[in-house]
Amino acid sequence: xxxxxxxxxxxxxxxxxxxxxxxEHRLWNGFNKHPLVLVALIAxxxxxxxxxxxxxxxxxxxxxxxxxGEDATSEEGGLSFSLxxxxxYVILILMELFIFHIAIRTNELVTGEQTALTLRTFLGAQIRxxxxxxxxxxxxxxxxxxxxxxxxxxxxxxxxxxxxxxxxCFFLGFALIDNYYEINGxxxxxxxxxxxxxxxxxxxxxxGVYLLILIPFLGPLLGPxxxxxxATLVLCAIEENKKVSTLIQETI
Numbered sequence: 001x002x003x004x005x006x007x008x009x010x011x012x013x014x015x016x017x018x019x020x021x022x023x024e025h026r027l028w029n030g031f032n033k034h035p036l037v038l039v040a041l042i043a044x045x046x047x048x049x050x051x052x053x054x055x056x057x058x059x060x061x062x063x064x065x066x067x068x069g070e071d072a073t074s075e076e077g078g079l080s081f082s083l084x085x086x087x088x089y090v091i092l093i094l095m096e097l098f099i100f101h102i103a104i105r106t107n108e109l110v111t112g113e114q115t116a117l118t119l120r121t122f123l124g125a126q127i128r129x130x131x132x133x134x135x136x137x138x139x140x141x142x143x144x145x146x147x148x149x150x151x152x153x154x155x156x157x158x159x160x161x162x163x164x165x166x167x168x169c170f171f172l173g174f175a176l177i178d179n180y181y182e183i184n185g186x187x188x189x190x191x192x193x194x195x196x197x198x199x200x201x202x203x204x205x206x207x208g209v210y211l212l213i214l215i216p217f218l219g220p221l222l223g224p225x226x227x228x229x230x231a232t233l234v235l236c237a238i239e240e241n242k243k244v245s246t247l248i249q250e251t252i
Contacts, residue, residue, distance in 0.1 A: 004200040007238065011204030014234035018226045021233070027105045027225075030117075088168075089133040091213060092175055095224045096129040097122050103179040103228040110236045115183060125182065132178050132188060136171040143167050170199060173206030176224065177231040198238065205231050 022028075092099070100122065104115050115121070144164055151157050174195040181191035195202045205227050212223030 004203075007198050007200030007234075008204045010237060011201050011208070011230065011234045014230040014237070015204075015208045015226070017233065018229040021106070022102070022226070022229055025105070025109055027102050027229070030101065030105070086137065088172055088209070088213065089137055089175070091220050092133055092224060093126075093129055095221070096126050098221075099176070099224045099228045100125040100129075100179055102225045103232055104183060106229045106232040107180065107183050110232060125179070128178075128182055128188070129175075132175050135188065135192075136175050140168060140171045143171075166203065169206030169210060170195075170202045171206070172209055173202035173204065173227075173231075176205050176209065176227045177202060177235060179228055180232050180235050198235075201231070201234055201238065204234075 101117070104117060108114055144167060147163055147167065148160060151160050151163070174192060177195060178188065178191045181194060186194070208230065209223050209227045212226060213219045215223070
């Protein structure tokens with residue numbers, strides 16, 4: 001438990017330093033060299049903005065209904081979809097090229113190791129993200145069903161919403177830190193094994209993304225990139241990478 005808490009607070013610290021790190025090192029530089037990234041980013045921005053508008057509209061309508069005394073519980077297309085449905089994984093798939101570029105740039109600065117950014121590299125990352133999101137969506141579903149049954153048996157159903165949310169944070173966090181392990185040559189199974197050995201990091205990264213994507217318009221676009229930077233910083237710090245720069249050692 002102490003390890004979980006320690007890793008969680010390291011992750012929080014990494015999040016706090018992620019935005020200054022992005023700004024100082026101008027991690028967005030280089031997008032003009034990769035037209036595919038630009039096209040994907042623009043397309044993702046349009047799709048996510050439309051969806052976020054829908055989420056806000058439903059929430060606002062529900063708020064007005066509540067003021068009018070009506071039951072405004074909505075599970076279709078509203079805020080609940082962005083929190084518990086597939087919206088979070090749709091964001092990751094749409095934003096993967098942007099996330100991967102940011103993750104690679106961060107890894108290069110932290111470790112000093114250069115990665116060739118080619119069309120094949122980006123396509124491989126996109127395909128892997130789709131595979132990872134399918135995997136975590138399935139794992140999240142199975143784990144949720146098992147957890148629900150166990151809680152019903154022991155009479156602690158009131159804990160179900162909180163524990164389900166924690167599960168979702170863990171799996172969402174894994175989907176993001178997998179970029180780090182992909183860059184460092186691990187397969188999805190090996191990456192998942194590493195995530196399970198550091199649940200405090202996966203949970204912390206996932207929780208941070210949940211909060212960030214709730215920020216209208218900019219959240220879905222920038223949240224995953226900020227999380228990718230935070231994941232790289234904290235994982236390098238925890239693994240005590242021999243090539244971690246002095247800047248990162250002072251930051252985390």
